[in-house]
Each structure stands twice: as structure tokens, then as C-alpha cells.
Amino acid sequence: MKPFTYQRAGDMSSAVATVAERPEASFLAGGTNLVDLMKMEVLTPELLVDVRHLVSHQIQDLPGGGLRIGAGVSNSELAADRRVRRGYPMLSQAILAGASYQLRNLATVGGNFLQRTRCMYFRDVTMPCNKREPGTGCSARDGQQRDLAILGASKLCVATHPSDMAVAMAALDAVVHTVGPAGERTVPVNRLYRSPSDGPERDTVLDRGELITAVEIPAAPIAARSRYRKVRDRASYAFALVSVAAAIEVGDGAVSGVRIALGGVAHRPWRATTAERELFGMPATEESFRAAAEAELAAAWPLPGNAFKVPLARNTVVGMLRALTEEAR
Amino acid sequence: MSGRGAVGAPLDRVEGHLKVRGAATYANEWPVENPAYLYPLLSTIASGRVTGVDASAATAEPGVLGVLTHLNAPKLAWPNDPEVAALQSGEVAFHGQFVGAVVAESIEIARYAAGLVTLEYEKRPVDVDMRADRDDLLKPQHAAIFGSQPGDLQDGSSADSAVGDFEAGMDSAIHTLDATYSTPIQHHHPLEPHTAIAVWTDDEITLYCSSQGVHLHRTLLANAFGIDASRIRVISPHVGGAFGSKVFPVTWATLAFMGAQLVPGRPVKFALTRQQMFTLVGHRPATIQRIRLGADADGRLVALGHDVVQETARAKQYAEQTVAASRLMYAAPHRRTTTRIATLDLPVPTIMRGPGEATGMFALESAMDEFAVSMGMDPIEFRVLNEPAVHPESGLPFSSRHLVTCLREGSRRFGWEHRAPATPARSENGWLIGTGVASSTYPSPRLPGNTATIRVGADGRHTVRIAAADIGTGTWTTLAQIAAEALDVAVEDVTLQIGDTDHPLASSAGFSSGINCWGTTIHAAAGELRAALNENGGAVPDEGLEVTTDIPDNPYIAQYAMYSFGAQFAEVRVHEDTGEVRVPRLLGVFDVGRVINPKTARSQLLGGMTQGLSMALHEAAAIDPRYGHVVNNDLGGYHFAANADVGSIEVHCLEERDPYVNPMGSKGAGEVCIVGTAAAIANAVCHATGIRVRDLPITLDKLLR
Incomplete structure (x- = not known):
């Protein structure tokens, strides 16, 4: 693990500005994925900007039905929420099918969307990997293939996204809300992730310094069962x-x-x-x-x-x- | 005060209260002053040599005390054993081999600085191709090292054996079976990693480490460093699991010694990470096994053949007794076994719980099931029909053999008579349900190199000293029980001292030999002490009385074949849509002789069957054929059975006493329990689905329709 600086951000705009301006900086929330990858030196940020206290930890009813979930809500809280269990059981079940109690207590909803792939070639810094080091090639494709993708993959990258929660969110047409250097915007979960053929080193369409602040699930009576x-x-x-x-x-x-x-x-x-x-x-x-x-x-x-x-x-x-x-x- | 009833009592672990309070000191926890920390460098190629080292950035890092590589590491007196020696040349024989280390003021600095060392390599082509039709297979010749016997295989037995005329037997058979089974590389992964604290002074070298045998570790290290063993003290009272990985591989301790030499007088702490444990502490070798069976019209075996190809390392040959169980389980006049090894650019394999039998019996017991089904026979009746009267190869009678009782008793407890004879057996809510059975066996060897000292004080307290190991098995408790019975005193009046080379010589915890060897030695010492007391008129002299005794020879060794047995039953569910396998129920009935402590024995038997379940369904190293590395090298990628995978497990021990293995009447219990589990599960899967999986682990893709 490389030495790094930890900074607790004072407010949202300075946090966004800091990460946007410094390519070696990274947001930190639950850290359950980021810190692991730092230990393996897969990711080597020099500055961690802690934003967990800045994003909402609330789950609110939306006026026309549906829920707005703060990005700082823990995976455990979301899975346990009565409105989620009744109205969107697939979401509660998806979250509970992932990780462990301890990780779910620490991991945030915003961070869950941004988990990096579990592809073992991405996680091993001695192996070529276009996602980790663009242009080095994909060592997974001709290696151990059990966990690799069968849909939407490219010759550049055949990694899968590891999240369970995001699968339910995709089925529910959820929309993430972000704040970034260019201001606030919304991105449907089904358009959040980039195709690996466009450059697998960037998982999502989010810009540097752009932070997920909330996710909204629209009303969906079908989801009750x-x-x-x-x-x-x-x-x-x-x-x-x-x-x-x-x-x-x-x-x-x-x-x-x-x-x-x-x-x-x-x-x-x-x-x-x-x-x-x-x-x-x-x-x-x-x-x-x-x-x-x-x-x-x-x-x-x-x-x-x-x-x-x-x-x-x-x-x-x-x-x-x-x-x-x-x-x- | 009386020792009657001490053996056989389900006593709680005497050190249990320490463990649950976190007060039992494990190797990495010894309170030492001002320690330095070591972090290793591992090779990132599988074959070749280090041609360049640039440690300048690491050395310049504040807090770094030294960087070790083959260029500056101490030259060892015994440089050629890759399970002991490290950094003796730039040669790289497998991916993940030690090629250097950083010693620093903190573990964080050491780990960071290790990443700053740049190594250049000259690479050779990688060969990790495990196939039975390789043209370079060899007949093994296992080197005899401390604690192991000379012979073709690591247990001292021969690679091949033959009785009668196997081919003629097969030709004469009415029914035949010819099937090939395979098992992958599997890993030990005890909860406690391999850790060491080494302190090097001019007078003494102290090593706190996690060890299955402190005397063996001392001998290995003394030889490696060319120093007198009496200068080294190895301390290991509590061990958080081992499964064979803490017997022979000690390069991690060697590295800790080298680190300690760099900063004399200062303790050096070193703990392997989970990822590093995949290449540096041994593994269960992969096998490809061909079983051929021939039977007469009644289902009586006339021929039994078992041909094994086992993976081994280019760095060091390791060959195990995969064929051993096929030599003794069933009667057949014509038989043969062979063992060949495929030498690959992989880490060095070692003993792992039930070495040989665990993989060999997956093949044999799967084949027995297939053969019974193909002949329309019940798998239990087929086994009973072929029960041998004596050891089928040596002709020796068994010291005790209650396999048929295990099968019958297990059948009764499991409800085998309700089993549907046809496949698919039953379906319930989308799950196919089936049951299976397999036999278990493991030898009960007596190893040399055991000495016990017992001292009785004027206060009547007995202190028993022998450098045995408790790797979580209950040694602290069971040896005290054995001593109490033999001394005829209460267990509370016995103080046991183990896990330290300051105590007398003891063989390592392994080969299901621990209780047999240490217990026999204590039993003999207790007899001598009681005789000495008698000579003294029954009274303890004021200055106390002490005896020291070596393990006695067993006069029956050449007269009887000595093995534990068992029968394991499994119920499985296989999902019709996805092929997922669940094991709601396992049941094992064991013939392990007299049980010293039913509570700790049950714990071991449950653990072995759980590990067998894990072997059946989950465990396999994924080796990359191009780079030769273990791809799934963490516990997220290498799967063990999780709690949710384990349903009900029931164990039962026959109330039998072996007359010849040792004076306690016990046989080995630690390994027989993992032998056969995987076959019982594979047989149940076949009963449920009609699909015979001959290649472990039984993953869902092999059962998808």
C-alpha cells in the first residue's frame, strides 16, 4: 500500500473541486472496495477526500410514489427499509445476497454502483489489464474464464460488474443524481456504465470529480411482487x-x-x-x-x-x- | 484421587477459556520489545531467474532497515531444499516464490518498500500442463527427510504394487469398469496464517512460530543455518489450525531468521498474507486416477487396479500415497497399483489432511459406487461382499477392522433402507434429491523421536513434558487425560507442558499419529514413574521424583495392519434449473478405536467431514496455463464451504478398543474423517441426477442441462 493523505471534506463544492482538479485524488465513502484495492496497489490515490458525512443518509418518499435514497445510506439500511422490502423486494433481496453483514454495514449505496470488477487479472498488478493499465492488453480473455462476461464484452475487456444491488436498480429504472464540476445532473442506471469497447479503464460515464449524491427509484407497482x-x-x-x-x-x-x-x-x-x-x-x-x-x-x-x-x-x-x-x- | 474415567470423558478443552478470552498467545502475538517487521518479495514469473535487482528506492525509504535478496542473503549450509532454504540463488522455480524481503520499522513501511524493489528476470517457458499422457512422467523416489520415511512415496511406501496377474484377472471378469477421475490442487488455509517472530542473539535464537512440530522446525532451521540445534528455541503452544501446512514448509521461518540476523538482538515479526499462503506453504497435489475393476457374476471382485498420475514441483519432488487405500480396502486376487509424477513449474506440494487417501478414495469409492450400480447391486452390499479377511497385499490380519459395522450402523442411522434404488430418486420444489455412501480409512502409524518427562512433586502434582503440538485438535486436554489415567491421578493434578523445544523430543502433529505417539510415550513414562514410586514404598520423596522415557517399540507392528475405518453417508439436493448442489445432511460412523475425549474427537470428525464437503463442491486452485500462477489467490476466489453450505452433520464412533495399536486402545481420528466424504457426495449427486462427476469439484456447470 502506498502512502496517502486523508482529508475530511468541509463541504460538497470543495470536495468536488479538489477531486476534479487532482488526478491523484479519490472520493472515499464506505471504502469497502477502494481500500482493498489500495492494499493490492491496484488503485494508488495519493489523496482520499472523505465525503461520507456530506451526502444524505436519508431514504425519502417521492411525491408521486417512489423513493429517493441518499448516496450515504448504508447497504444494510436500504435492505432493511420497510418501504423497500414491501415495494421493491428484489432490491432488498439483491443487497442481502451480496457481501457480508459487516461489509453491508459499512458500504454505501453510492459506492455500491461504483465497485470495481472482481476480475482476478484486474486485481493482480503483475498481469496485463486494459482496465487497470490501458493498452497493456487483456490477460483474462485467454486465462481463467469462469467469472467473465458473455454479453456486451469487447476484445479489450471481458470483465463483469460485481454488484447485486445495481442489478435490481437496473430492473427498477433507477436514476442516479450527481454533482460534479459542471453542476448537478441525473443519469439513469441503465446508462451509467460505459461499454468496454469505448475504453475499459473508465467504468462509468461520470466525470472526474463527479459524485453520486442520491438515487431515485420511480414508483413501480409491478415491483411489489x-x-x-x-x-x-x-x-x-x-x-x-x-x-x-x-x-x-x-x-x-x-x-x-x-x-x-x-x-x-x-x-x-x-x-x-x-x-x-x-x-x-x-x-x-x-x-x-x-x-x-x-x-x-x-x-x-x-x-x-x-x-x-x-x-x-x-x-x-x-x-x-x-x-x-x-x-x- | 483416581485417573479412572479420565480417558473417555468429554472434557472441555483445558485452554478453552484462554482462547475465548483472547488470552491464548499465538505466534504473532508474543509481547516483544521494539520489533522490526519483514515483508517478502515474491516472484512474478513461474520459471527463470532473477537477473537484476534495484533496491535503491526501497533502501532510501525512511524506516527501512534492510533489503534481502539472493545477492546479499546469508549463505545457508543446506541450500537446496526449497521448503527450507530461501534466497540462495536467483533461480525461480514457481510463481510466488520468495525472491527477497524488506525489513523495516513498521509493517506498513516494509510492505510499501517491498513494492519499490525492482527485479529483472530472464524467463523460461512455463509448463503447468497436468496430463496423464505426458511423455515425461516419472516413477517417484521420495527423499527421506526428518520425520518421513525413505521410499518411493512420502509415507515410505512403494510407488507400485502387484498381486496375482491383474490383466488376466480383468480378462476373466464378467463385469468390468474402467473410469478416470481427477482432483485439482487444493489449499490448507488454516485460520491462523504462518507467522514467526525471530530473535537472533550470539547466545540463542528464539523463534515464536505457528508449528505442527517444534523439534522438526528446529532441526530444519539448524541444518539450514549450519548451527547447533541447542542454540535455537522454538515456541508454539497454540496453533490456529494447520492441516499439514505447518510441518515441512518453513521458508517463512528461514526468512524471519535472515531478517533477525540483519538486526541482531531485535525481534523480527513476519506473517504471511492470505494471498502469499497460496504458494509458500504447500498444497494438496492435483491427481488423475484411472480405476479398473473386474468382478465375477456374483459381484465378487477378481481384479482391482489403480493408476495414479500426480502433479509435483520442479523445485522439489513430493509424491504421496494416493494408491494406498486401494491396497487394503477390498479383497481381489489380482491387483495392481502404480504412481507416476508430472513435474511442473508449480509451488511445492505437501501433506494436506488425509494426504493420499483423501484423493485416492474419491476415485476408488466413486468407482465402487459406479460399479455396484452398473451391476444392479446395492453399494453397501457390494462393499460388504468384498470385505477382505486380511490385508489384501501383505496378508497381515488387521489390528481391528470394523468397516462392515460402520456401514451397517450408518445405514441404520441414515435410513438407507428407504433409499430409492432408481435415478432420479426424488424431486421436491425443483430440487432433485439423492443419497450416497462411501467408505473411509486412514493408517495409525507409530513414529520414532518421542520422549516424555514426568515429574511428581511432594505435593502430588504431576508435570508432564513433551514437545507435542495442539493445532486446534485438543492435545492440551487429551494428553492430560491419557497421563491422568496412566498415573491413576485426577486430570486436575496433571500439568501438561507442550509446544516448546525446551520440552523433550516429539514427532510432529500429522499422519493421525499425534495421540498414538505422544500418548504411548506418556503412558510408558507414567508406568516407569509408578514403578519408581513403588520402589520408594509408594511415597514421593521430598525432592520429588522424575522419569524420562522414549517411545517404546510396538511389538505388533510387523504382525498387524493398523488402520482406522469409517462409513460416510450424504444426502444432496441438486437444483433442476441451475445445477446448484446443497448437502443438507452428512452422517459418519467411525471405527477409531477407543475415543480419548468424545468432545474433541467429535469436533475433529465434524471438521474433517466439513473439509471433505468443501473438497467435493468448492475447492480448486485455478492455475493460469500461460503464467503458471494461482489466479484465484484469495478467499473470495478460492472457495471453502461457507456456513450456509453445511447442513446437518452427525458423527458416531463405534465403542471399540484396538488391542495392538497402542496401550490406550485408540486409533487415529484426525484424517479418516475427510477420506470418503467427497465420494459419498459425488455418489449422492449421481443418485439424484444420473450424472457421474469424475472431476472435482462438483460445480454446477457439470450438472446443467
Whole structure:
């Protein structure tokens, strides 16, 4: 670990200005991912600007329904919130499927979106990695492939995004609010992450010095009966091989509303828009679910070591939709 | 006061209150004055040599006391054993080998400065290709080192064996099976990492370390540094787990010695990180195993063959007894076993809980299940039918062998008779349910190099000294129980002293030999003390009385085959959509002779079965074929079973007493419990799904439809 300076920011504008001006500076909130990566010297900020006390720790009702969640809310608090558990169970379940009690107590909602990939080649500073050191090449693609992406990947990078929470947020059309050197703006979660073909060294569209201050989840009656299912290599304490956040509404036997997002398969939480489109208006049957899942996965570009994720994702989506529709009967 | 009932009592650990209060001192916690800290440099290539070192930036860093590399490290008297020697040349034989170290005023400075040292390498091509059809496989010839026997394999046995005419036996068989199984590299990862505090003065070198055998560690280090062993004191009273990784590999202690020489008189602290433990403290070697079985029309085995290819390191050969269990488990007139090694650019393997048997019995017991099913026989009845009357290779009778009782008793407790004979057995809420069984075995060897001293004071208190180790197994308690019984005094009147080279010689904790060897020695010393007291008219003289005794020879060694046995049962659930495997239930029935302490024995048996479950479903090092490094080198990437993976585990020990292994009537219990678990689970998975997984671990991708 390299020596660094710690600074507790006095106010938001100076924190943003400091990080925007100094390329060696980084925001610090929960630190559960950043500090680990600093110990491994994957990240080597010289200045940490602590902003945890500056961002909201509140979860508020929005006027037209929905919730505004301060970026400083801990993962534990969000998962336990009664409004979340009742109105958006997939979100609560997703958070509880990730990390450990201790980490969830410390980790923030804002930071959760910005976790770096768990790709072991990114985390090993002796290995070439375009995400860590642009232009050095991707050593993961021809290496151990079990955890790598099957959707949206590029030859430059095949890493997956590790968050569970963000998968549910993607399915819920959540929108992050930020403040940066250019002022405040909003970014939908489904447009927060950049394609690795545009340069894998930058995970998100956020500018240097731009800070997530809150996330808003719009009202979504469909989400009241929703689920998150995480499939992994052991029963707990593991990142997803494939995860699925899903909700479905059926009227007169036909699908009248559906939300599906996948985790563990891409550089971002993967909103399954193709599957959703295919399903809308179709009979709520195993055959429709399967056809929709296969349509989504038609774009998959698996490697020999992770090809199993294609049938695994298909089966998990079908199983989730089956369980949700059976539950509704 | 009486020692009657001391052995067999479920006593709490005598040091338990210290451990739960955090008052038991582990190696890295000894209060020492003004310590310096060491942080190592590890090679980032798997094969080649260091051609350049630039330590100038590190040396210039404030707080850095010294930088060690092969260019300036002390030359050792015994430089060629890579499990002991470090920094003796620039040669690199595996990724993650020690190539240097920084000693500094704080651990933070040492770690940071280590990153400032620049090394240049000349790389050679990397070969980590584990295949059974390599053209450079060798028959192993294991070097005899301290505590191990000379022979082809590390336990002193031969690589190959043959009885009858195996090929002719196979030709004569009505039913045959020919199947190949494989197991990956697995890691020990005890909770407590390998840590050392070394203090080097002109008079004495003190090493506080985490050790399975303080005398062996002292001998290894004295040889390496070419100094008299009496100058070194090794102290290790409490060890937070080891599983074999704290017996032979001691390069970390060597490095601590070198650091201590750099700052004489000043303690040097060194603890490996979890990541570093993946390459520097041994691992269970990968295997590829071919099993061939032939049976007559009734299912009686006529031929049994087991051919093993095991991975070993270019730096040092290690070959284990993977074939051992196949030599003794089942009767068959025609049999053969072979062992060959594939020499790769990988870290040095070592013993790991149930070395040999753990992997070998995954193959044999999977094959026995497959074969029984293919012949339409019940897997238990098939095993019972092939139970041998004597050791099938040596012809010796067993000192005690209650495998059939274990199978029968386990069957009754598990409810085996309700088992569906067909596959898939049952389905419930999207989960396929199946059950499986496998046998277990492990030898009970007696090792030389044990001495105990017992002193009785005029106050009637007995002090028992032997440099045994408690690696979490309960030695502090069980040896006191054995002493109390043998001395016929209450356990409270025995003070045990272990884990320190100031105490008499003891073999290392390993090979399920601890209680057998240390207990036998204490038992013999107690007998001598009681005889001496009798000579004194039964009274303790004012100045007290002391005896010192070496471990006696076992007159039955050449007459009987001495092994523990067991039967393990598993219930598994396999998800129909995803292939996820859950193990809601494990049950083990064990024949480990007389149980010294039912509480600590149960704890060991539960632990072994849990580790077996972990081996079955989770554990595998992912080796990169291009760079030769362990890719998943942390506990987020290398999976052990988590709490949520473990359901109900039940253990039961037969109330039997072995007449020949030792005077206590006990046999080994620490390793038999991991042997067979993985096969029982694989057999249950096959019962549930119809899919036979022959390659560990049983991950969901192998079961996806």
C-alpha cells in the first residue's frame, strides 16, 4: 500500500473541486472496495477526500410514489427499509445476497454502483489489464474464464460488474443524481456504465470529480411482487455466476408487464430489454419464457470457460418467471 | 484421587477459556520489545531467474532497515531444499516464490518498500500442463527427510504394487469398469496464517512460530543455518489450525531468521498474507486416477487396479500415497497399483489432511459406487461382499477392522433402507434429491523421536513434558487425560507442558499419529514413574521424583495392519434449473478405536467431514496455463464451504478398543474423517441426477442441462 493523505471534506463544492482538479485524488465513502484495492496497489490515490458525512443518509418518499435514497445510506439500511422490502423486494433481496453483514454495514449505496470488477487479472498488478493499465492488453480473455462476461464484452475487456444491488436498480429504472464540476445532473442506471469497447479503464460515464449524491427509484407497482435470485459457486459469500432480478404481471393469461435484469454476465447490470419486448403480450407460459430468454442470449459471445453461463442464465430467467407467475395464481 | 474415567470423558478443552478470552498467545502475538517487521518479495514469473535487482528506492525509504535478496542473503549450509532454504540463488522455480524481503520499522513501511524493489528476470517457458499422457512422467523416489520415511512415496511406501496377474484377472471378469477421475490442487488455509517472530542473539535464537512440530522446525532451521540445534528455541503452544501446512514448509521461518540476523538482538515479526499462503506453504497435489475393476457374476471382485498420475514441483519432488487405500480396502486376487509424477513449474506440494487417501478414495469409492450400480447391486452390499479377511497385499490380519459395522450402523442411522434404488430418486420444489455412501480409512502409524518427562512433586502434582503440538485438535486436554489415567491421578493434578523445544523430543502433529505417539510415550513414562514410586514404598520423596522415557517399540507392528475405518453417508439436493448442489445432511460412523475425549474427537470428525464437503463442491486452485500462477489467490476466489453450505452433520464412533495399536486402545481420528466424504457426495449427486462427476469439484456447470 502506498502512502496517502486523508482529508475530511468541509463541504460538497470543495470536495468536488479538489477531486476534479487532482488526478491523484479519490472520493472515499464506505471504502469497502477502494481500500482493498489500495492494499493490492491496484488503485494508488495519493489523496482520499472523505465525503461520507456530506451526502444524505436519508431514504425519502417521492411525491408521486417512489423513493429517493441518499448516496450515504448504508447497504444494510436500504435492505432493511420497510418501504423497500414491501415495494421493491428484489432490491432488498439483491443487497442481502451480496457481501457480508459487516461489509453491508459499512458500504454505501453510492459506492455500491461504483465497485470495481472482481476480475482476478484486474486485481493482480503483475498481469496485463486494459482496465487497470490501458493498452497493456487483456490477460483474462485467454486465462481463467469462469467469472467473465458473455454479453456486451469487447476484445479489450471481458470483465463483469460485481454488484447485486445495481442489478435490481437496473430492473427498477433507477436514476442516479450527481454533482460534479459542471453542476448537478441525473443519469439513469441503465446508462451509467460505459461499454468496454469505448475504453475499459473508465467504468462509468461520470466525470472526474463527479459524485453520486442520491438515487431515485420511480414508483413501480409491478415491483411489489419481484424477486432476486443469485446463482453462485457456494451458498453464500460469493459473487454471482448469474443473477436475475425479475418482476412480471399477467392479465388474462398474457404478459402485461415484465422487468428482467441480469448480473454476473456483463460489464454492467444487464437490463434484458430484448426478453422484455419478446414477452410483452405473450402467453405467460414456460415456452414464452424460454423463447424470450433465448432471444436475449442470442447476442451472447461466450468463451470456452464460461459458456455454461448461457444455459444457466436461460434456466434461471425461466425459473424466476415460472416461480413469480405460479406465486401469483 | 483416581485417573479412572479420565480417558473417555468429554472434557472441555483445558485452554478453552484462554482462547475465548483472547488470552491464548499465538505466534504473532508474543509481547516483544521494539520489533522490526519483514515483508517478502515474491516472484512474478513461474520459471527463470532473477537477473537484476534495484533496491535503491526501497533502501532510501525512511524506516527501512534492510533489503534481502539472493545477492546479499546469508549463505545457508543446506541450500537446496526449497521448503527450507530461501534466497540462495536467483533461480525461480514457481510463481510466488520468495525472491527477497524488506525489513523495516513498521509493517506498513516494509510492505510499501517491498513494492519499490525492482527485479529483472530472464524467463523460461512455463509448463503447468497436468496430463496423464505426458511423455515425461516419472516413477517417484521420495527423499527421506526428518520425520518421513525413505521410499518411493512420502509415507515410505512403494510407488507400485502387484498381486496375482491383474490383466488376466480383468480378462476373466464378467463385469468390468474402467473410469478416470481427477482432483485439482487444493489449499490448507488454516485460520491462523504462518507467522514467526525471530530473535537472533550470539547466545540463542528464539523463534515464536505457528508449528505442527517444534523439534522438526528446529532441526530444519539448524541444518539450514549450519548451527547447533541447542542454540535455537522454538515456541508454539497454540496453533490456529494447520492441516499439514505447518510441518515441512518453513521458508517463512528461514526468512524471519535472515531478517533477525540483519538486526541482531531485535525481534523480527513476519506473517504471511492470505494471498502469499497460496504458494509458500504447500498444497494438496492435483491427481488423475484411472480405476479398473473386474468382478465375477456374483459381484465378487477378481481384479482391482489403480493408476495414479500426480502433479509435483520442479523445485522439489513430493509424491504421496494416493494408491494406498486401494491396497487394503477390498479383497481381489489380482491387483495392481502404480504412481507416476508430472513435474511442473508449480509451488511445492505437501501433506494436506488425509494426504493420499483423501484423493485416492474419491476415485476408488466413486468407482465402487459406479460399479455396484452398473451391476444392479446395492453399494453397501457390494462393499460388504468384498470385505477382505486380511490385508489384501501383505496378508497381515488387521489390528481391528470394523468397516462392515460402520456401514451397517450408518445405514441404520441414515435410513438407507428407504433409499430409492432408481435415478432420479426424488424431486421436491425443483430440487432433485439423492443419497450416497462411501467408505473411509486412514493408517495409525507409530513414529520414532518421542520422549516424555514426568515429574511428581511432594505435593502430588504431576508435570508432564513433551514437545507435542495442539493445532486446534485438543492435545492440551487429551494428553492430560491419557497421563491422568496412566498415573491413576485426577486430570486436575496433571500439568501438561507442550509446544516448546525446551520440552523433550516429539514427532510432529500429522499422519493421525499425534495421540498414538505422544500418548504411548506418556503412558510408558507414567508406568516407569509408578514403578519408581513403588520402589520408594509408594511415597514421593521430598525432592520429588522424575522419569524420562522414549517411545517404546510396538511389538505388533510387523504382525498387524493398523488402520482406522469409517462409513460416510450424504444426502444432496441438486437444483433442476441451475445445477446448484446443497448437502443438507452428512452422517459418519467411525471405527477409531477407543475415543480419548468424545468432545474433541467429535469436533475433529465434524471438521474433517466439513473439509471433505468443501473438497467435493468448492475447492480448486485455478492455475493460469500461460503464467503458471494461482489466479484465484484469495478467499473470495478460492472457495471453502461457507456456513450456509453445511447442513446437518452427525458423527458416531463405534465403542471399540484396538488391542495392538497402542496401550490406550485408540486409533487415529484426525484424517479418516475427510477420506470418503467427497465420494459419498459425488455418489449422492449421481443418485439424484444420473450424472457421474469424475472431476472435482462438483460445480454446477457439470450438472446443467
